[in-house]
Amino acid sequence: MSASTPFSDEFLNPNIGREIHDFACQLWPINRSITGAGVRQTLEMIKAHVPTLVTRDIATGTQVFDWTVPQEWFVREAWIKTPDGRKICDFSKNNLHLVGYSVAVNKTISKEELETHLYSRPDLPDAIPYVTSYYKPRWGFCITDTERQQLPDGDYHVFVDADHFDGSLTYGEAFFEGETDDEILISTYVCHPSMANNEISGVAVSTFLARLVANMKSRRFGYRFVFVPETIGSIAFLSQNLNALKAKVKxxxxxxxxxxxxxxxxxxxxxxxxxxxxxARHVLGHIDASTTYFEWLDRGSDERQYCAPGIDLPIASIMRTKYGTYPEYHTSLDDLKTVVTPAGLAGGFVAACRCVEALEHHCFPKVTVLGEPQMGRHGLYPTLSHGKASSDLRLMMNAISYADGQHSMLDIATRCKVSVWMLYEIFDRLEEKGLIVKNDTLKK
Incomplete structure (x- = not known):
């Protein structure tokens, strides 16, 4: 990587996908929800990689915009016993078996009544679905449809040992100062239990991105990483910090x-x-020409909160395969073997790094001479004519031709039909020769 890259060598680490995947495997078994011990355990594991991470607690009952922070939820044990004494839907074997935020229950019921508390996916008969009921008290179990169809008639013992109690909503925040007061906000969510793409992948990639940003050679901007429970967590974070975020986040x-x-x-x-x-459009398009571009109307994650009217933060979502568009979404089939892979995580990590890198280089180059510069006089004209030298010179001259102080480096790359990272070294060399100045205003 050229000297223009602000990152450490970790950006080029060929094993980065495996390292992120290993961390994802450590996160896998934790029973995360919108509150509770699972969230705090996850944040502690992130802190092992990002020591400056701090946790914030917002008490149960706190009003956060139009929402109220709910009670905490803690599960010790949950299962169903069949008429012949077999234990099924055992929470200790897969935390997706229990409907999220289920209330306590301990009773014997008929199969007919049990069916009203069971959830399965006939379209994915071997998958355990992910179901939650955060804001209405109920209990329930999730089961593969294959197993559900084989349940015998008779009475079933259902048992959920769970507590709801006043506590707090917890989220994590790490901030890395920059040379300016302007900030870049990176957000992901820590509320999903054992599912890989949605959302262990976001947590793992964000953790390694935060570690990389912490080790950057220099930072023009401050970087604020937040690890929040989805929806209620981002709303709580915004409610506590809105004025500062609106003033600083670019x-x-x-x-x-x-x-x-x-x-x-x-x-x-x-x-x-x-x-x-x-x-993000530019970076993803140059990484993969087949990138899928969704519209705002397709939203479904925390961009809904960050971009809501009156909040209006400039937050876009970067994904591999979007939530809700892959068959394993919100089921036990969303795993770390067939869905999330080291190569997939590495690709997501590099995409996020490239976006940060592009923001760090964002500027409006302006040429300092009238007419084309005499490149040879500045030591920029190749002394030996060959194909690559000619193409490099052509790109440099094309870039100069757009360097009017009105086009950003990103605009110029798009007009030159190259990735923006192909221009970093070019504009650095031109700046060293005094042929351009970089106006560095960063607007939302």
């Missing part, structure tokens, strides 16, 4: 479903034309 990304190796996906901010949108 760009950022929601990282979600970023670990499979099937595709790349982009979902814009509500505005659709922020520096975050334009950066």
């Amino acid at each position: 760009g950022g990304f929601n990282l979600t479903c970023i670990g499979d190796d099937r595709s790349y996906s982009f979902l814009p901010s509500r505005d659709g034309n922020t520096i975050s949108d334009n950066t």
Whole structure:
């Protein structure tokens, strides 16, 4: 990587996908929800990689915009016993078996009554679905449809040992200062239990991205990483920090479903034309020409909160295969073997790095001479004519031709039909020779 890259060598680490995948495997068994011990355990594991991470607690009952922080939820044990004494839907074997936020229950019921508390996916008969009931008290179990169809008649013992109690909602935040007061916000969510792409991948990639940003040679901008429970967590975070965020955040990304190796996906901010949108579109398009570009109307993650009217932060979503568009989504089939892979995580990580890198280089180059510069006089004209030298010179001259102080480096790359990272070294050399100046205003 050229000297223009702000990152450490970790950006080029050929084993980075495996390292992120190993971390994802450590996160896998934890029973995460929108509150509770699973979230705090996950944040502690992140802190092992990002020591500056701090946890924030917002008490049960706190009003956060139009929402109220709910009680905490803690599960010790949950299962069903069949008429012949077999234990099924055992929470200790797969935490997806229990409907999220289920209330306690301990009773014997008929199969007919049990059916009203069971959830399965006939279209995916071997999958355990992911079902939650955060804001209405109920209990329930999730089961493969194959097993459900084989349940015998008779009485069933259902048991859920769970507590709901006043506590707090917890989220994690790490901030890395930059040379300016402007900030880039990176967000992902820590509320999903044992599912890989949605959302262990976002947590794992964001953790390694935060570690990389912490070790950057220099930072123009401050970087704020938040690990929040989806929806209620981002709302709580915003409610506590809105004025400061609106004043300082000039760009950022929601990282979600970023670990499979099937595709790349982009979902814009509500505005659709922020520096975050334009950066992510450009980067993903040059990484993979078959990237899928969604519209704001396709939203479904925390971009809904960050871009809501009155909040209006410039946050776009970077994904591999978008939530809700792959068959294993919100089921036990969303795993770390067939869905999320080291190669997929590495791809998501590099995409996020490239976006950060592009923001760090964002500027409006302006040529300092009238007419074309005499390249040979500045030591920029190749002394030996060959194909690559000619193409490199042509790209440099094309870049100069757009360097009017009105086009950003990203604009110039798009007009030159190259990736923006192909221009970093070119503009650095031109700046060293005094042929351009970089106006570095970063607008949302």
